[in-house]
Amino acid sequence: MYHLKDLQLAIRIADLQSVSAAGRELGMTPAAASAALQRLEKILDCQLFARSTRKMQLTEEGHLFIETGRKALHLLNGAENALADNRGELKGEVRIALPSDLGRNIVREWLDEFAQSAPGIKLNLYIGDQMTDLISQNVHLALRYGHLEDSNLMRRQLAMMPRVAVASPDYIDHHGVPTHPKELTNHKILLLHRGGEPWHKWLFSHKGAQYEIEVSASRSCNDGAIIKDWALAGKGIAYKSWFDVAKEVHQRRLSVLFRDQLADSIPLQLVYLQTDYPSHKVRTVIDFLKQKSQEFEGAYPLFT
Template structure:
């Protein structure tokens, strides 16, 4: 009979390419993890992982079995989550990673409200524009812009239609004028954001089926999205920001949208986790809360617009 613990070892080892890494994540000794894998291979009658002193890889049988193993654990986890939600209030801790500008200025009040609703829960926030390694860092779930490159990650959409907005302050536009076409950006001061190890300086625009990619320049660039936004508010240049990051500023007139006749780059917002086993009752409830808050926020201006703490 296949044991659930053995499936967890196999999946973690396959995801990390390392049996020792799987053992660390599951708080097991390497010997216990190795025994679990041997027990699973004996139960299914096939070698699932080819191992040497320096490497580990899935066999053909392992690749086929991995999909079924994930599905089995997903089903068991879903049942456990449903039962847990029925019988108890949320408790424990939840670690969450998110982008700087989004986290500080939009999500933080919503997260405060979420904790007020669930006094037995504690929340640990990691606010940074550096992408967290969900396999190696102590993060349960992450909020990320863009579809994850790693197809093994579970990505649940929160704002799938979100796009970038080209924008600048009224003060900057009064001094320098507004670009009439994407190519005009070459003569403007553009506020660039560092994504990973590269500067995001090739800005893309689409109209009538024709895509224009412009390489922009400027004296200011940073790996912190909130700093880029503040530079734009200070009138130092033109920014190409996520609409979620600047929507309150656009509604209040602190920033003005530019080149509105063009389709801008997509930057959907997802809640991401290494696998569905990490979707604890707290994570599921948090996703539902943030979805409700985002839907209300994006619905349009209302009385008291500009405040981001109205979701309760």
């Protein structure tokens, strides 16, 4: 009989299409992961994956085994969660994907506070501005800005907020204050790349009608935290969600531009797979982050 960890490994290899990536996630060396897969295939007397130099593809038998194994593992995890729920226990791993700026500078501190109050919880954070695939990243929760179209995701809204154009006092002293978004073409723009594409269309609103301004970058990066660091250093104008810059605006380290032309607010949401009823530990994290978001809104109200 094979070990449960071998099944977990095979499922993650199927998700990531890589033995080494799946092994790293489970704390195994590439050699150990490869040996475990070979051991599992020998026990099952079938080849689960067609090997290539680029990725691992499931065979027909592999598809059958992995999908059935995934359901079995889900049932086992559900049974374990049911016991923890019944006992009101807060223990085990919680995997959360967070956007870079908000995750590094605000939410990580909140989660540190939560972990201190629940020592049985092991936090595993994934920080980045790419749109996380909950299955491939194997996360319980992802924190995301904006409206989501994926019908396979459940949502818990934490807050509503606009995106704002911001600049530092130093930048304004040297380059002046643009009075209308159309003047952004004459300024240094700090542009975020998301999914390999520049986020070069900034939304504003006038008399209830939203409109776009297309900008070009003097500096760009795929990390929102660096975009804010550049803005604080006076390198240009950034377009950020309110929570990302609320502290710095209240500290007068950044100024909100075009306050009378803010676009419609967007949601900040925690999302999880529709197939997963969140466990007690995950529900507790969701409720905690909702409470911290409300406290943050109260401490740093929007400047309009």
